[in-house]
Amino acid sequence: MSIMEYNGGAVLAMVGKNCVAIASDLRFGVQAQTLSTNFSKVFPISSKCFLGLSGLATDILTLHQKLVFKNNLYKLREEREMSPRVFANMVASTLYEKRFGPFFSEPVIAGLEGPENKPYITAMDLLGAPVDAHDFVMSGTCTPAMYGMCETLYRPNLEPDDLFETISQCLLAAFDRDAITGWGAVVHILTPTGVISRKLKGRQD
């Protein structure tokens, strides 16, 4: 048994035309037993930056609290919001601080960068090694299935509504190939004008 597979779950982010999407499943469980179907793994950091965390649920919660803490202090000190790229680097530093006793969580960050609202996504492993991509990033227990779906369905420069459809199909199909992800999904679409969040109901098994 791997500690990263104890709770199960998955997060996916995708780049569209002047927008980004970030989504996760809603399952919270302990090995085979599902305990909640309302556990979103995507958290807003600002209106232009969202954080998704997969892996061990307790570390998802603690990491989220720590990062919100750091972000709040930054906002008070600097009197400005953290840009997604800067937030991502802070997450990577935070994870690496625990290099020899890490948080068992692999983050995905999606946001709109700078005054031009340029789409930005990145993901990293539990030690904070980041990977920037221009199309999609993901983490969780069904990443192979998600990779397959994204490689097939993804096209660049999708409008927000089309991006929503695409990311939703990728998610739902991938979840069905993994016993410990699923039980619904939440999808957030970030655009310069605002965030649209939708819940998906897939197979409830």
Added chain:
Amino acid sequence: MDSYYDFSLTTFSPSGKLVQIEYALQAVSDGATALGIKAKNGVVIATEKKLPPLMDSSSIQKVSLLTPNIGMVYAGMGPDTRVLVKKGRKKAEAYFRQYKDPITSIGIVKELASVMQEFTQSGGVRPFGVSLLIAGYDKTTGPALYQVDPSGSYFGWKATAVGKNMVNAKTFLEKRYNEDIELEDAIHIAILTLKEGFEGQMSEHNIEIGIIRSSDGQFQVLTPAMVKDYLEVLG
């Protein structure tokens, strides 16, 4: 009576002062004049560098770089400044390591001010005998000029001077400053202001100038050759 309370840094005098800070400010007032002017498209900082005739002026640098886009000059005790420059550079680099984003001018000012304040409230140390003028350029907020005092107070300025001739220099600057000046004008005004209180002949070897342009955001200390060009223009 105040002088009875100058033995311990951490003790207030009856008049509500920390005398060591007052004395530190005195050390600053005895130091060579330093000034800074914020222009529409950049910042200039400058100082006198009056040295004995046999001293190698190129071995002494009063204007220092803290980050690629923030520089500083001081009035007061040179060795104290070196400590602050070292600490400031480290803090700026640590910030960059965490955020992969350069520290803002006000960010480094707050850090240095915090260090200077610590030395007014700790055991066994004395305040820094320097006032700093920090000049920087931030992508989001543009040109910046700040002063940090031995007490740890900091102020943002459009134009200011510290050190020996600060009162006359500030009066001079007030007359000549306006919000729309370009960096080149500001450099000329800086040189003229230094000249006002300068004893003897000013040359490229006894003044130091640092500038930062909005166009590239890079702080640079002008070489003696560049300073000479500016001096020649002014005649």
